[in-house]
Amino acid sequence: MTLTVVLALAAGTYGIRFAGPQLRNRITVPPRVQMLLSMAATALLLALVAVNAFVPGGKFGGWALLAGVGVGGIAAWRKVPFVLVVLVAAGTTAVLRLFGVA
Amino acid sequence: MVRSIWRTLDLSVVRNVSPIALTAFVTGASFGAIAVAAHISVALVCAMSLLVFAGGSQFMVVGIVAAGGSPIAAVVAGLLLNARHLPFGLAMGDLLGRKLAARIVGSHILIDESVAFAMAQGDRKKAKAAFWTCGLALFLTWNTGTLVGALIGQVIGDPNRFGMDAAFPAAMLALILPALKDKVTLRVAVLGAAVAVATTPLLPPGIPVVLAALGVVAALPTRRKVTA
Numbered sequence: 424m425t426l427t428v429v430l431a432l433a434a435g436t437y438g439i440r441f442a443g444p445q446l447r448n449r450i451t452v453p454p455r456v457q458m459l460l461s462m463a464a465t466a467l468l469l470a471l472v473a474v475n476a477f478v479p480g481g482k483f484g485g486w487a488l489l490a491g492v493g494v495g496g497i498a499a500w501r502k503v504p505f506v507l508v509v510l511v512a513a514g515t516t517a518v519l520r521l522f523g524v525a
Numbered sequence: 526m527v528r529s530i531w532r533t534l535d536l537s538v539v540r541n542v543s544p545i546a547l548t549a550f551v552t553g554a555s556f557g558a559i560a561v562a563a564h565i566s567v568a569l570v571c572a573m574s575l576l577v578f579a580g581g582s583q584f585m586v587v588g589i590v591a592a593g594g595s596p597i598a599a600v601v602a603g604l605l606l607n608a609r610h611l612p613f614g615l616a617m618g619d620l621l622g623r624k625l626a627a628r629i630v631g632s633h634i635l636i637d638e639s640v641a642f643a644m645a646q647g648d649r650k651k652a653k654a655a656f657w658t659c660g661l662a663l664f665l666t667w668n669t670g671t672l673v674g675a676l677i678g679q680v681i682g683d684p685n686r687f688g689m690d691a692a693f694p695a696a697m698l699a700l701i702l703p704a705l706k707d708k709v710t711l712r713v714a715v716l717g718a719a720v721a722v723a724t725t726p727l728l729p730p731g732i733p734v735v736l737a738a739l740g741v742v743a744a745l746p747t748r749r750k751v752t753a
Contacts, residue, residue: 424565424590426572428600432586433576435604441632443614444621448628452618461644463738464616465704466717467609468641468697470737473718475694478725484690491688495695499702509544512695516688 485525491516538642538651542659545638546666548692549580553670555684556583560675563591567675574671578633578664582606585730606731612738613640620653634660641700709744716740 452460476492478484495512503511553574560570565587577583582603589599614635620643621631639660646652684690705711717740721733728736 424560424563424569424587425596426569428586428590428596429569429573429576431600432582432603433573435600436577436579436582436607436610437633439604439607440610440614440635441628443611443635444617444619444628444632445614447615447618448623459741459744460612460616462710462713462744463717463741464613464640464644465701465710466714466737466740467612467734468637468644468701469705469714469718470721470734471609471637472694472698472701473722474725474734475690477722479690481725481730487688488691491691492694492698495691496698496702499695499699505541505696505699506544508699509548509692509696513548513688513692516691517686518688520686520688 487516487519487524490519490524538646538655538658542642542655542662544692545659545696546662548689548696549638549663550666550670550673551684551687551689552580552693553667554674555689556580556587557671557674557676558678559584560587561678563587567672570675571668571672574668577603578667579603579607579610579636580667581730602729602731605729608731609637609734610635612735613637616640617643617656620649620656622653631657631660634664636660636663637697638663641697645700645703712743713740716743 472492476484476489479488491512491514494515495508498511499505499508556574557567557570560573560583561567565573573583573587585606586599586603589602590596614632617635617640621628621635634657639656642659643652643656646655701714705714714737717737720739721737724733724736
């Protein structure tokens with residue numbers, strides 16, 4: 424791995440990040456499109472959740488992971504404080520793995 | 526500007542950001558350890574975390590290069606994984622600030638977590654404060670984590686032993702749950718997530734998540750109802 428690789432990845436990533444807000448500031452977005460954009464962003468976030476829970480690394484991530492995210496999701500739905508949601512999710516997965524659940 | 530953020534910042538945001546910041550520290554430490562184990566110098570590993578600041582793509586690029594893959598392929602794969610930040614930036618808009626300087630700095634901390642935290646807030650002022658608090662906190666912990674991991678390396682071991690891989694999706698889910706109470710948003714998001722999971726085995730990493738934006742077709746029927 425070289426500095427060139429790091430710089431290329433950094434420059435490309437920054438360009439992607441800078442382009443979004445910049446584009447948005449140049450064009451006037453109608454409220455309807457604004458709403459769809461925010462829905463699309465929520466869809467992307469839920470997709471991140473789903474991919475990381477079900478198929479991280481391109482294949483099934485195992486029952487311990489799925490159970491942890493599931494328990495965390497139920498806790499969030501039951502309005503458990505955010506800090507506990509994160510702890511319960513990580514804890515469930517960690518304990519299941521400790522007992523040999525893949 | 527920093528002062529105005531502190532003024533609007535409520536303690537609940539700080540409290541909610543802290544477990545995510547801690548997760549970023551542990552994951553950053555494991556990144557540092559893995560990268561050093563792949564014979565990358567401590568300085569270069571730290572430079573990578575500072576300049577790229579996108580965990581998934583950093584793990585991926587180090588993995589590909591360590592496995593003997595071509596550097597160009599590694600960079601392309603990493604950038605595909607980060608493509609989702611373009612629509613995230615479009616959705617955030619001027620939340621980063623109207624001044625160019627604010628957008629230059631803000632763009633660097635446009636990450637999944639800061640976007641999710643911003644979108645979970647009720648009003649724009651709070652959203653802006655949440656975006657900056659989360660982004661800056663994670664920038665700090667991700668980079669200190671990387672440094673610590675690169676220095677003490679193998680002591681940490683596999684972070685997934687502590688369920689760190691479950692912490693990220695669970696936290697994101699908790700942040701978007703309120704938005705999913707809206708029926709149309711729920712339809713859009715579920716369709717998008719289904720598209721992403723279904724296409725994951727077929728497409729390069731990163732692209733399926735971007736395809737989730739196609740979920741907005743589920744919002745179009747209501748548009749017809751509104752305009753009719």
